[in-house]
Amino acid sequence: MNCNISLFLDTRRSKDNSSYPLKLRVYNKFNKKVKLYSLNIDLTEKEYQTVWLNTSNKNLRGKNKELRLKLQAIETRANKEAEQMTVFDFAKFETKLFRKSSDKNSVKYHFQKAITQYLKESKVGTAESYKYTLKSLGEFSLNEKKCALDKLTFDTITVDWLNEYERFMLNKNKSITTISIYTRTLRVVFNNAIRESDISKDIYPFGTRKEGKYQISKTKKVKKALNSKQLKTLFDAEVMSEQEQLAKDFWFFSYACNGINFKDIALLKYSDIKNNSFTYFRAKTFGKSVEKTPITVYLNDFSKSVIEKYGSTNKNGYVFTIIQLKEDSTEQYKKVKNFTRLVNDYIKRIAKRYDLPNDISTYWARHSFASNSIRKGATMEFISEALNHSNLSVTKNYFAGFEDEAKKEFAKNILDF
CATH class of the missing domain: 1.10.150 (DNA polymerase; domain 1)
Structure with missing residues (x-):
């Protein structure tokens, strides 16, 4: 075992009744560190000697016997938890020791x-x-x-x-x-x-x-996307409110910027923008072991106009005012979720009036970018890089999830040289 564990009477400072706190002493052999854990038990030196140190005393009765059994249980549990750790770690040890059994x-x-x-x-x-x-x-x-x-x-x-x-x-x-x-x-x-x-x-x-085990069902996500005609219809659609205009602008901003996720739109900072492009890391990859790959998106006239129209006047923070720098991650999560819900609600209203798919959402912008890029002749390698997929096979599987109509159109146009 990588540590030594013992019960230790801390006699550095006595209490009013001449007793001292009994503590669990843990010595980590690897880093030579010692920690003392309070057990909320106070003993006099005589009690400590009688109940704990004098192991040959077999005649304990009543409270003294109960106390020894309690202390033995504490030491046994502490040793058991430590033995189960391949590499001893104080933080994990503390969590396991002081929780309920x-x-x-x-x-x-x-x-x-x-x-x-x-x-x-x-x-x-x-x-x-x-x-x-x-x-x-x-x-x-x-x-x-x-x-x-x-x-x-x-x-x-x-x-x-x-x-x-x-x-x-x-x-x-x-x-x-x-x-x-x-x-x-x-x-x-x-x-x-x-x-x-x-x-x-x-x-x-x-x-x-x-x-003979429980097998989790595998589901194939159907990637839904608008075709070129539907995209033009949505882009040219007249809006009936400021909310619809905002929803349409941000939906197409996502589409025009390589299908950028709405959380990444919210996290976009002015410092990410250089000349006519911006570079960012997908928030989805944070905390994962995969290598973080920067994504560069080139701005066109439309995406520039959205930044000009909705961009914050404070150039030292986020581009858009969806979230604020001072907010914690929970508050930012709620605001991004609410903003995404707003865009989804109003983009659906536009779609309904123009006989477009009524289940359209912000995800469709990303899928539509991928689908229509392929239709326009973009290579799988380009799509893979633009979507920040970990490898080309992920992109191929991604395209495999598009609706049959997109596949048929792709097959029909394959010989249009």
């Missing part, structure tokens, strides 16, 4: 731990997704299994449990995509608990049907 097998505890970590990393969207998953699992557990979320443990979640949960969600008219997202999130939490040695991998319920 039942937390090891608690689904809610491990979800909340993950949520807290994501919030620390400013991954508010991911944290929200985990909250939705936990709420859904809790609803099923309580309503169908009569088990409160606080009592839900990992060993309860079997293959049968997951199959019942899937049927429960389908009966609530939830999509296969939603079920897949929630069960994948649960799988991550399972893996985290196994990696931290809190649960045994023997109870892991995920895998393939052939293995």
